[in-house]
Amino acid sequence: MIDDLFNPQSIAIIGASRDEEKIGNVILKNLIASGYPGKVYPVNPSTPEILGIKCYHSIVEIKAPLTLAIIVLPARMVPESVDNCIKSGVRFIIIISGGFSETGPAGNVLSDEIYSLISKSNTRLIGPNTVGLYLPYSKVNTTLTSYERVSFPPPGNIGFISQSGALGLLTMDAISEYGIGISAFVNLGNRLDLDEADFLDFFESDINTRSVAMYMESVRGGREFYERIRKFNRKKPLVILKAGRTEQSARAASLHTGAMATNDSIFDGMLSQAGSARAYDETELMDYAKVLAYSKQMHGNRIAILTTAGGVGVISTDYVSDTQYIKPLQMASLSDETKRGIRKVIVPYGSAQNPIDLTADGSVDDYDRVLQILDGDPGVDGVLVYALPQTPKMGMGIVDVVEKHMESGKPMIVGVLGYKIAKQLLCEFEKRKIPAFPSVSRSVKSLRALYTYSVSRGEIQ
Structure with missing residues (x-):
């Protein structure tokens, strides 16, 4: 089992450096910046400390148990370092260094030497030629790129x-x-x-x-x-x-x-x-x-589109109606009862047909009422909702409305187009774990992916 790799109690960096342009320095800084709560052991025989942390001449000098060792050394030095890690009881090794099988015969020789050592031990290895791990729950960042970049x-x-x-x-x-x-x-x-x-x-x-x-x-x-x-x-x-x-x-x-x-x-x-x-x-x-x-799984491929922009609805209909896919989507045929209910909500020049167009007069409350109607239509399997912040009556309350209907109603994807206010709205949907996307094509493709996966899971009757 490799579970402990995802919550390491201690980390050694073999090849830690005082030079800010060296990977061994970046990784040490990343561990500090990420708020890693465990013990960090820099290994460098040429300096007594780095960033105020005591350095060790060799990993064999570290007497504490080590969950993880990160090797940032020239390829020719890596086999000996791996051997020392194994002898020191290190449970996991990440070899950041390149210069192995990706480089040809000479690199293959080094890879074979490392594999021979690992295969006879209880130590497990990631790499070589890797940027390592990023574990936000454990506050571990062993990657070779800084937070500034x-x-x-x-x-x-x-x-x-x-x-x-x-x-x-x-x-x-x-x-x-x-x-x-x-x-x-x-x-x-x-x-x-x-x-x-x-x-x-x-x-x-x-x-x-x-x-x-x-x-x-x-x-x-x-x-x-x-x-x-x-x-x-x-x-x-x-x-x-x-x-x-x-x-x-x-x-x-x-x-x-x-x-x-x-x-x-x-x-x-x-x-x-x-x-x-x-x-x-x-x-x-x-x-x-x-x-x-x-998202919850879909039980069919019939899609209703709800928008305040007619053009967005038309373009979306093209994407939804595309029949080149093995498992295509299709536009839902709304029931007469559904259309009558929608007409009571929208302005006279809106459209109760699918795609449903609330026009720029559409409010957050209108979205709520129409989504409630669609929830009750058995001919609708999923809803594509466009929350377009450029219209005057659209507000952040749309996030609450969508969240409510996602919990009680049909599978739903949200499209949020534009940039200035749209980005803020997209981030708010993300905080609520609501699938929202910044373009028509990405919204419909994601809806199709959800349907295809639902088919594979046997959810479609």
Whole structure:
């Protein structure tokens, strides 16, 4: 079990540095800045202290129990350091250093030496060639990028596994702008020991994780991988972004991590059968993970659209009605009773047809009343609500209205378009764990991902 890795009681940094441009300095500062409550042991034979913390000449000098050691040394020095960690009883090692299987034959020799040591021990390893971990619940940040350069997400409910460190960091930076939280981030690096299956095991039982987003460039053990993600999807949603879909990108992926890519059509079929949602860029990856973490399952594909902007409704109808998908959505046919009820709410020049247009005169109370009507229509399986803050009667109260109907009514996605006030509104929806998105396409794609996952879970009758 690797549970203790996600709540380490003590951390050693082998290769800690006084030089602010060195990774060993950045990691130490990150642990301090994150508020890590455990004991930190910098290891550097050339200095007595760094940032006021006592340094040790070697890890073997540290007599206290060590949960985790982070190695930031030249590749040639790493095998000896790993050996010392094992002898010192370190439970987990993260090798930040590159220069291993991703570099060719010489790197493979070093990797084999490290693997030989690890395989004969009780110590587990992440990497090499990794940026490490970000664990907001445990206040642990072992990544190699400082808080001055990257915004890190708050605690949340999305587990994040990535074979690319840079993609992981830039994705976390992007979602932090809207306050989207994660339960943990793990960069696998070269996967010499621990791999995605080990971390899926952890996230499957982790109480803070509702869904997992995973970026991959290659797959190990096709059948075993399929069985593992199929098992995971029975309990929690798994969204996968896999690069290497073309011959050229597959070649680039092998140069990046030293691993062989997988035939994309086979992989696509595997994901479909296993019930995982597939994303095609980092934005979709987090959008789908968010909607699957926050939303109840859908029982059909019939969608009602509620907006105060006719043009937004028309564009959304195009997206919803797109039939190129194996499991398409469709516009709901509202019952006569539903349309009569809506006409009593909206202004005469609004539309009670689907998409429902409240016009710019639509108020928060109008949204509440129309959503109540839609809740009672058995021909509606999900609702796409556009909360457009540019209209004069729209206010922050829309968040309360949507929250109320999400709890008692049908599955719901919110679109919040624009920027000036929209960003504030999006952040407020995020605080309430309401799936809200800043564009028409992202809103509808996320709704489709929710429907597709619901089908895979057998929720659709």
